Amino acid sequence: MGINVESLKQQLMDEDCKKVLIHCKEPKSFNEMKAAKVKESKLFKILKELKLSEALLFADGKYYTSPDAFVYLD
Numbered sequence: 001m002g003i004n005v006e007s008l009k010q011q012l013m014d015e016d017c018k019k020v021l022i023h024c025k026e027p028k029s030f031n032e033m034k035a036a037k038v039k040e041s042k043l044f045k046i047l048k049e050l051k052l053s054e055a056l057l058f059a060d061g062k063y064y065t066s067p068d069a070f071v072y073l074d
Contacts, residue, residue: 003068007053012072017046021055021069027062 011017016038023036038046047063050056055069065073
């Protein structure tokens with residue numbers, strides 16, 4: 001399917017979403033993601049949204065930013 005660009009653009013307007021994507025340029029476990037300094041209650045919501053837009057992927061127990069999303073982070 002691929003990344004949902006429109007959703008990603010909206011998500012990047014939220015500083016916490018952007019922070020999570022930047023933090024996950026290297027694969028991170030959920031516990032490592034807490035270092036991004038996002039409230040845990042909001043972090044769950046962000047993870048769900050970013051996974052649905054396919055900006056954030058999950059493999060081997062770690063979350064990582066989709067290569068397609070890197071283009072929109074700079």
